Amino acid sequence: MINDKLARKILNxxxxxxxxxxxxxxxKKINNSIRLEDSKIDDSSSGFDLGCGLRLxxxxxxxxxxxxxxxKDKLINAAKVLSSAASSKSNIKILNxxxxxxxxxxxxxxxxxxxxxxxxxxxLLVVDKTARDYSKNIIQVTSNLSDSEDEIFIxxxxxxxxxxxxVKVFLTINxxxxxxxxxxxxxxxxxxxxxYEAFEIKKPSEITKEACKIAIRMLDAESAPVGSIxxxxxxxxxxxIFHEACxxxxxxxxxxxxxxxxxxxxxxxxxNSIVTAIDDSTMPYHWGSYKYDGEGHQSKKNVLIxxxxxxxxxxxxxxxxxxxxxxxxxxxxxxxxxxxMPRMSNTYIENCEENPKSxxxxxxxxxxAKEFAGGQVDPATGDFVFGISEGYLIExxxxxxxxxxxxxxxxxxxxxxxxxxxxxDLDFAPGFCGKGGQSVSNEVGQPTILVSRLTVGGTKx
Amino acid sequence: MQNHKSIKIKxxxxxxxxxxxxxxxxxxxxxxxxxxxxxxxxxxxxxxSNVDKLSFSDSTGIGIRVxxxxxxxxxxxxxLESDSIEDCIEKAIINSRITNREEYNSLPKENEFIYKQxxxxxxxxxxxxxxxxxxxxxxxxxxxxxxxxxxxxxxxxSIDNLIYEDSLSEVAILNSYGFCDTFKTTTSFIxxxxxxxxxxxxxxxxxxxxxxxxxxxxxxxxxxxxxxxSVSLLGGKKVKTQRCDLVLDPLxxxxxxxxxxxxxxxxxxxxxKSLFKDRxxxxxxxxxxxxxxxxxxxxxxxxxxxDGEGVPGGKTxxxxxxxxxxxxxxxxxxxxxxxxxxxxxxxxxxxxxPGVGLSNFYISPSRxxxxxxxxxxxxxxxxxxxxxxxxxxTNPISGEISVGAKGLWIEKGSLGFPVKEVTxxxxxxxxxxxxxxxxxxxxxxxxxxxxGSPSIVIRDIAVGGS
Numbered sequence: 049m050i051n052d053k054l055a056r057k058i059l060n061x062x063x064x065x066x067x068x069x070x071x072x073x074x075x076k077k078i079n080n081s082i083r084l085e086d087s088k089i090d091d092s093s094s095g096f097d098l099g100c101g102l103r104l105x106x107x108x109x110x111x112x113x114x115x116x117x118x119x120k121d122k123l124i125n126a127a128k129v130l131s132s133a134a135s136s137k138s139n140i141k142i143l144n145x146x147x148x149x150x151x152x153x154x155x156x157x158x159x160x161x162x163x164x165x166x167x168x169x170x171x172l173l174v175v176d177k178t179a180r181d182y183s184k185n186i187i188q189v190t191s192n193l194s195d196s197e198d199e200i201f202i203x204x205x206x207x208x209x210x211x212x213x214x215v216k217v218f219l220t221i222n223x224x225x226x227x228x229x230x231x232x233x234x235x236x237x238x239x240x241x242x243x244y245e246a247f248e249i250k251k252p253s254e255i256t257k258e259a260c261k262i263a264i265r266m267l268d269a270e271s272a273p274v275g276s277i278x279x280x281x282x283x284x285x286x287x288x289i290f291h292e293a294c295x296x297x298x299x300x301x302x303x304x305x306x307x308x309x310x311x312x313x314x315x316x317x318x319x320n321s322i323v324t325a326i327d328d329s330t331m332p333y334h335w336g337s338y339k340y341d342g343e344g345h346q347s348k349k350n351v352l353i354x355x356x357x358x359x360x361x362x363x364x365x366x367x368x369x370x371x372x373x374x375x376x377x378x379x380x381x382x383x384x385x386x387x388x389m390p391r392m393s394n395t396y397i398e399n400c401e402e403n404p405k406s407x408x409x410x411x412x413x414x415x416x417a418k419e420f421a422g423g424q425v426d427p428a429t430g431d432f433v434f435g436i437s438e439g440y441l442i443e444x445x446x447x448x449x450x451x452x453x454x455x456x457x458x459x460x461x462x463x464x465x466x467x468x469x470x471x472x473d474l475d476f477a478p479g480f481c482g483k484g485g486q487s488v489s490n491e492v493g494q495p496t497i498l499v500s501r502l503t504v505g506g507t508k509x
Numbered sequence: 510m511q512n513h514k515s516i517k518i519k520x521x522x523x524x525x526x527x528x529x530x531x532x533x534x535x536x537x538x539x540x541x542x543x544x545x546x547x548x549x550x551x552x553x554x555x556x557x558s559n560v561d562k563l564s565f566s567d568s569t570g571i572g573i574r575v576x577x578x579x580x581x582x583x584x585x586x587x588x589l590e591s592d593s594i595e596d597c598i599e600k601a602i603i604n605s606r607i608t609n610r611e612e613y614n615s616l617p618k619e620n621e622f623i624y625k626q627x628x629x630x631x632x633x634x635x636x637x638x639x640x641x642x643x644x645x646x647x648x649x650x651x652x653x654x655x656x657x658x659x660x661x662x663x664x665x666x667s668i669d670n671l672i673y674e675d676s677l678s679e680v681a682i683l684n685s686y687g688f689c690d691t692f693k694t695t696t697s698f699i700x701x702x703x704x705x706x707x708x709x710x711x712x713x714x715x716x717x718x719x720x721x722x723x724x725x726x727x728x729x730x731x732x733x734x735x736x737x738x739s740v741s742l743l744g745g746k747k748v749k750t751q752r753c754d755l756v757l758d759p760l761x762x763x764x765x766x767x768x769x770x771x772x773x774x775x776x777x778x779x780x781x782k783s784l785f786k787d788r789x790x791x792x793x794x795x796x797x798x799x800x801x802x803x804x805x806x807x808x809x810x811x812x813x814x815x816d817g818e819g820v821p822g823g824k825t826x827x828x829x830x831x832x833x834x835x836x837x838x839x840x841x842x843x844x845x846x847x848x849x850x851x852x853x854x855x856x857x858x859x860x861x862x863p864g865v866g867l868s869n870f871y872i873s874p875s876r877x878x879x880x881x882x883x884x885x886x887x888x889x890x891x892x893x894x895x896x897x898x899x900x901x902x903t904n905p906i907s908g909e910i911s912v913g914a915k916g917l918w919i920e921k922g923s924l925g926f927p928v929k930e931v932t933x934x935x936x937x938x939x940x941x942x943x944x945x946x947x948x949x950x951x952x953x954x955x956x957x958x959x960x961g962s963p964s965i966v967i968r969d970i971a972v973g974g975s
Contacts, residue, residue, distance in 0.1 A: 082607070085780055086779075086780055088608075088609035089607050089608045089609050090608065090609055091581075091583065091608065091862055092582060092583065092604035092605070092607055092608050093583040093584060093585070093604060093860075093861065093862060094583070094584040094585075094597075094600040094601070094603075094604060095584065095585045095586070095860055096584075096585070096586045096587070096588060096593060096596065096597065096600075097586075097587045097588075098587065098588050099568075099587065107559075108556075108557075108559045108560075108561065109559060109560045109561065109562070109563065110561065110562045110563070110564075111562075111563050111564070112562065112563065112564035112565075113564060113565050113566060114564075114566045114568070115566070115567070115568070116568045116569065116570070116587040116588060117588070133563065165603055165604065165606060165607050166606070166607060168607075169607040187781045188780055188781045188782060190780075224781060224782060224906055226781075230907075231784070231906060231907045231908070232907055233904060233906050233907060272911075272934075274750045274932070274934070274971055274972075274973035275750045275973065275974075275975070276974075276975050302669075305556060305667060305669040305670075306666065306667040306669065306704065307667065307669035307670075307704060309711075385566065385568075387562055387564060420901065421900075421901040421902070421904065422898075422900060422901035423898060423901050424897045424898045424899075424900075424901065424913075425897075426713055426897065428669060428704050428711060428713045429711045429712065429713060431897070431913070431929065431930060432897075432898075432913075433897045433898030433901070433902060433912065433913035433932075434898060434901050434902075435898060435901035435902040435903075435904075435911060437904075452907070452909060453909035453910070453911050453934055453936065454911060454934075455898060455901075455902045455911035455912060455913065455932050455934070455973075457898075457913045457930055457931070457932050457973070458930070459930065503747070503930065503931070503932065503973055503974065503975070504932075504973065505902075505911045505912075505913070505931070505932020505933070505934050505971075505973035506911065506934055506971070506973065507911075507934045507935065507936075507971040508971075
């Protein structure tokens with residue numbers, strides 16, 4: 049996108065008044081999104097972004113600027129302005145840039161720019177028809193289809209450069225059902241780091257039916273119980289519990305700011321010994337995967353917890369230097385407008401051997417939380433909350449009736465110790481994670497797990 | 510570092526619109542609208558008396574809406590060279606090929622405006638004195654807040670987040686019907702999160718301020734509020750599961766109000782996603798509450814001379830004496846309901862089309878009850894100072910509410926021990942009808958619009974604990 053000579057010139061200009069590290073991040077992004085609601089396409093939008101983010105690290109400080117342009121004069125000028133933030137002599141001089149390498153490799157078959165707008169529309173029309181045919185209780189179907197094609201070039205004063213093309217597609221399905229005065233919703237999505245072939249592997253009509261099924265079942269939901277009881281958390285999106293309650297506390301910026309309960313716990317037991325947890329950005333086509341992170345480092349598989357022992361944190365470049373550890377390929381950013389920080393990619397609890405059915409059977413009175421509406425955590429205390437969007441009561445080892453309006457509330461470190469059983473049905477679910485005003489693509493994952501005790505917040509006392 | 514002093518804010522968004530308009534081939538479309546924004550932003554993060562992050566940007570983007578045979582297409586670009594703009598126009602036209610045709614899809618016309626455009630004093634939106642603050646001055650402001658917060662209480666062990674942000678923006682809209690206008694705004698924001706520890710107990714408390722200029726920050730107050738929230742909850746414990754009365758802090762009440770407000774837009778009503786559908790003229794609140802959406806409120810951060818499609822806003826009475834009077838409209842939804850637009854066309858940025866949103870949306874505070882009097886009126890209850898999991902725990906469509914809460918227990922009219930890790934649950938309609946008293950202490954929170962509420966008392970709510 050720019051040649052090596054100009055990249056070197058910018059990197060050197062950034063460091064001309066001192067500094068420890070300089071970086072240039074260039075991004076070109078083309079995106080499209082189409083929305084269906086009321087059985088009509090009510091929005092179709094496209095966007096074009098092209099720009100450059102410049103970063104200078106000087107001691108403990110990060111200085112950042114971005115411009116919506118790749119014009120040489122503007123880039124050099126922005127680098128000069130930014131360099132004035134430092135004030136010492138730099139002895140770093142960038143002579144050569146070497147391309148990074150990564151084993152992550154994907155084969156894109158149907159690039160979004162090769163798919164006709166009418167064919168994209170048809171995907172949404174199929175979703176709408178499938179849902180409306182599923183039940184006459186369906187009163188609304190909202191579906192969003194978006195795609196993006198990114199080109200990213202990164203070069204830094206350590207002499208490395210990387211370039212990558214990223215293609216992503218994302219389909220969300222929300223259905224609303226009504227019976228009498230009862231209104232319920234169901235949600236499912238398909239999100240892949242690849243082209244439109246994603247919808248040939250996972251059929252939009254199939255997941256539409258799943259969303260409808262959730263909403264219809266929840267129509268008969270009774271008020272959720274209140275109190276501290278055993279909770280079986282379902283596979284795939286159930287992994288949001290680990291992501292929220294533990295994952296964020298393992299991000300190294302929280303450790304440095306003394307805002308994590310996992311500070312000083314490396315090589316210590318933080319979870320029941322059946323728990324192994326991993327962050328892996330190398331899984332091909334997964335929503336949270338990439339070839340290079342937002343700092344040009346190759347993606348990696350990073351074991352966070354092994355048999356209950358804390359093995360590693362999640363690092364970007366700056367935090368890894370500060371804590372004198374190896375970076376883990378987790379320096380991520382939303383776009384060229386954002387400063388990278390340590391972020392999860394695809395984070396999951398590893399499979400064990402137990403059959404999910406026998407896990408449910410082992411519970412006398414508790415709840416089965418299958419799908420969640422999302423969650424929130426205070427990493428400093430580990431306190432978390434997440435909302436159950438599909439949940440059931442377990443009585444004498446069997447799932448009995450659906451429950452509505454329930455929230456799980458607890459404390460991350462306590463829950464990790466209370467995971468008493470782990471199933472063999474590991475699965476993943478995609479989403480977006482927000483932190484520090486930036487949103488990046490993530491997957492969460494886990495098999496079915498049993499937490500011996502968690503506070504359920506319903507209305508039935 | 511470049512200072513605002515040396516940046517001349519360009520008076521150029523109207524010109525940007527005009528340049529783009531000149532590239533549109535009027536033969537291939539019926540109508541068009543160009544929305545342009547320039548925004549200069551600064552962000553500073555302080556950690557341990559040091560500048561942890563400092564960033565600045567100056568960017569401009571345009572969004573183009575084209576209307577063809579009753580269909581709309583949209584496209585945006587952040588690159589303003591002619592070929593990029595031409596490409597943007599072309600993509601908007603391609604998008605209009607697949608969107609639904611409707612008779613309501615056309616630009617707003619002047620005879621449809623319900624509110625006359627009010628003259629809003631320029632200095633209410635845009636403060637020159639922000640330009641006098643250099644980057645070094647802003648760093649000083651942020652560092653001062655860190656010190657003030659740390660010094661307030663020796664149990665404060667870390668400030669893990671201290672953020673200062675400001676922006677100067679200029680917005681312009683030009684449409685083929687003849688509308689062409691522009692306005693400028695400044696905002697500055699400061700936020701602190703204080704971590705406190707005592708005997709193995711950890712607690713966090715945050716506070717913030719949004720103003721038109723950093724000159725208006727009351728740093729002492731911000732530090733005091735964050736510290737109070739943090740240390741008052743040290744040693745917090747669960748309470749027994751029970752039903753009791755709640756007093757919600759104004760900022761907690763504002764968060765709930767924001768969720769409710771989102772379902773009062775005509776868009777969610779028309780699409781069958783609002784509990785308030787078919788409830789116009791129904792008494793929703795038991796007490797005589799008045800709730801307004803006022804796009805022209807003098808000190809409102811959402812105040813603007815016109816909305817996201819160039820329609821002037823005004824003071825809309827959404828609830829009068831607890832009775833629902835109207836929904837909020839943009840041009841499209843108004844035409845559909847045979848009403849007038851209330852000037853609530855909202856755009857998050859130039860990247861999106863105008864939907865229906867909130868402006869300054871607030872519960873009109875009581876003249877009498879101050880916070881202490883509200884607490885005094887509770888025999889046994891829970892003062893909620895903070896909630897978490899609002900967006901995952903509420904479903905505005907079905908109305909379910911279940912969130913995590915912390916705060917102080919109330920016994921016989923006074924505040925007692927700290928409570929944490931409990932849930933509060935209800936549903937939107939019961940929540941509204943259970944409100945029993947409101948205070949005189951209104952506070953605002955930017956969330957969608959600029960949402961304001963006083964402290965409120967709600968009777969008989971389920972609290973989940975041990």
